[in-house]
Amino acid sequence: MVREGQRTTDCSLLLKGFAFRQKLLRNGNRQIISIHIPTEFVDLQNGLLGVADHNVQSLDGSEAAIIPRSALIDLSNARPAIRTAMWIDTLLDASIFREWVVNVGRRDSRARIAHLLCELVVRLKNNGDGRDGVFDFPLTQEQLADATGLTAVHTNRTLQSLRRDGLIQLSARSLSVLDWDRLSEVADFDELYLHQNI
Amino acid sequence: MVREGQRTTDCSLLLKGFAFRQKLLRNGNRQIISIHIPTEFVDLQNGLLGVADHNVQSLDGSEAAIIPRSALIDLSNARPAIRTAMWIDTLLDASIFREWVVNVGRRDSRARIAHLLCELVVRLKNNGDGRDGVFDFPLTQEQLADATGLTAVHTNRTLQSLRRDGLIQLSARSLSVLDWDRLSEVADFDELYLHQNI
């Protein structure tokens, strides 16, 4: 686990399970700033800036391949194609951050939760996960809350409401979307920002 | 002005005045996702990803130097030092986005506004602006609101409260910080994320 303020030495490639990046406030509050799913790079940013401005947490049962920072830098110097790929990875990351600012800044609780679910579903699908429209979804309601800037209680209320309306099914660490069209409408979701066509 | 979904051709370097990047929601709401001050690059991201996922707006009276995208790419291929500088600019941008997610996600209105002011003051100071601790500050309350995820009315309330407590003075497009220590405490401000020592 990488801690804020630490000098950084490594990046990791997530193989199994989810991982978060998060920032802690002085009063103990937490904001999750990104969620990473398998096959994704976690934290090229911390790895390259040299000093961590946030920290990384893995969920139980997740596995990652650790890559020394120096190896990444050598690789990016030697191989322009890899350099470009890392560059694009960083830009995509930043694009997702921008959408998250919008999400917590200007959407109400239903849209916020729905939007997060939409984003994760699209990214998981892109990895070939989620046979039969059912996705492994290891986030607790408290983690959903910390990712959306809500409280755990209100996250619960909001999930109930999405369930009541027949938009999603979420229980026992497994998510299925029952009505994608209405869910993405509630979410105000437009996947342009995920730049999936690169 | 760059519009969402457009193919992008240029970047710009801000010379005078402020500029925003913003995303518009379907319901007409707006979230400002970054504020740029003179000497900063605006939108290396849109410029390089090829398709804009957000748009850029300049304030009246601002001036910018337009740089064609192809020139930037040529430059970054030919000059490793410039490539590195652009890379770092992007990483710093992303770091600020992360802090904004925290700001709108987990801080109350006073802390949010205070934090935005602290950030801008540090960045302006770094440019050598703000003689005598007085800064040109061309943002309207509505723009502050759209940057912090609040309403204009509540932004007004919150500014009143910061003024009443003797933390800031803000009027006629000019800002001065009367008590930096208390303001940054209210803001929960830690400038680590601005990576000023790079």
Place this chain on the structure above:
DNA sequence: CGTTCGTTTGAATCCCATCAATTGTGGTGG
């Protein structure tokens, strides 16, 4: 003596209801 099998315990997680605080809405005037 060590193993096995229930039981207890505690930690998470989820769910729900109530009340309070923050924030938004609509409107007026400077």
Place this chain on the structure above:
DNA sequence: CCACCACAATTGATGGGATTCAAACGAACG
């Protein structure tokens, strides 16, 4: 564009309870 007001809506805070799971423990049995 800023300031202010009254009222409404959303969200947060608190406290309670149900469920699951695994760890810790102890008693009975080989």
